[in-house]
Amino acid sequence: xxxxxxxFVFMGSAVLCTLVGGLLSILCIINQTQHNVAxxxxxxxxxxxxxxxxxxxxxxxxxxxxxxxxxxxxTQLSSELQNDNEQIQAIxxxxxxxxxxxxxxxxxxxxxxxxxxxxxxxDYTNPTWCSKPSPKYYFNPINMLENDLSNAAKTQINLRxxxxxxxxxxxxxxxxxxxxxxxxxxxxxxIFTLASVLISWCPFFGPLLVSVSCFFAAAFTFVAAxxxxxxxxxxxxxxxxNLTMLNIPIILGKKIYAYSFISAAAGxxxxxxxxLANLSTYSPV
Numbered sequence: 348x349x350x351x352x353x354x355f356v357f358m359g360s361a362v363l364c365t366l367v368g369g370l371l372s373i374l375c376i377i378n379q380t381q382h383n384v385a386x387x388x389x390x391x392x393x394x395x396x397x398x399x400x401x402x403x404x405x406x407x408x409x410x411x412x413x414x415x416x417x418x419x420x421x422t423q424l425s426s427e428l429q430n431d432n433e434q435i436q437a438i439x440x441x442x443x444x445x446x447x448x449x450x451x452x453x454x455x456x457x458x459x460x461x462x463x464x465x466x467x468x469x470d471y472t473n474p475t476w477c478s479k480p481s482p483k484y485y486f487n488p489i490n491m492l493e494n495d496l497s498n499a500a501k502t503q504i505n506l507r508x509x510x511x512x513x514x515x516x517x518x519x520x521x522x523x524x525x526x527x528x529x530x531x532x533x534x535x536x537x538i539f540t541l542a543s544v545l546i547s548w549c550p551f552f553g554p555l556l557v558s559v560s561c562f563f564a565a566a567f568t569f570v571a572a573x574x575x576x577x578x579x580x581x582x583x584x585x586x587x588x589n590l591t592m593l594n595i596p597i598i599l600g601k602k603i604y605a606y607s608f609i610s611a612a613a614g615x616x617x618x619x620x621x622x623l624a625n626l627s628t629y630s631p632v
Contacts, residue, residue: 354624361620362544365561368613369537371606372568376530378603379459380480387472390457390464390600391579394488397454397468398594452495457600458486458579460527485523486579487516488586492593508589515585522578529571530607536564537614547621554625561621565614572607 378389453465457474461484464474478484489506496504508516539560547553576599583597 357620357624361617364613364617365537365540368610371610372534372537375603375606376534379464379477380461389602390459391603392458392583393598394456395596396452485520512585512589515582526571526575529567533564533568536560540564557621561614561618565611569611572611576604
């Protein structure tokens with residue numbers, strides 16, 4: 348009687364862990380395609396454009412122009428900005444506000460698994476617009492920025508990147524496709540695990556199927572989490588290096604990575620608990 352109760356406790360705990368893993372996995376998969384309390388702020392990275400027209404950015408831009416033109420006007424403007432001239436800064440600050448309003452460029456972009464979203468600095472939780480979710484979507488912020496900058500300037504603007512960064516954007520398509528596959532496979536194996544519990548009473552085959560399904564659920568989700576954080580960390584660093592003049596900081600998301608690793612940990616915990624549940628009723632006789 349005691350062993351049966353122990354098995355029931357282990358099995359119930361394992362099923363609960365599997366449910367938690369599956370729930371967090373589906374949150375990662377759906378992320379920005381839905382907009383309610385459960386799916387807020389689930390993104391891989393966020394690009395902040397609020398400082399694109401800032402005084403500091405204008406200083407850097409003027410330095411660059413001065414180096415290229417070597418003219419008296421550019422040199423004088425750069426000198427005034429570096430000397431913290433309050434009147435000049437006040438004018439540029441007001442100009443910044445007007446340019447931001449006229450340009451229509453959003454204050455931030457968030458990158459998800461299937462699409463990207465835009466929003467205002469007054470609310471970093473609820474986007475004002477999101478692209479249509481697509482299985483062909485992949486991380487390419489350059490096209491996204493070029494389109495909005497071109498629309499604001501009423502002329503075509505092309506952002507130049509280093510060869511290394513260009514190569515990184517080319518392979519991002521394959522990485523984003525692989526991420527989607529990993530997340531979906533992880534969720535499917537969580538479902539298979541729950542279904543396999545129904546036949547876990549079958550000698551040998553039942554427990555084996557449960558363990559295998561649970562292992563792959565945890566493995567695929569963990570690989571997806573590691574791939575995502577490694578790729579977006581490197582991509583963000585390289586893009587910031589190449590977009591210095593635009594002054595666009597790129598921030599890694601928190602929820603999607605936390606959900607991914609917790610989901611994988613829940614799958615691993617479920618695997619151990621399933622093993623203990625089967626071990627509690629094992630008899631060598």
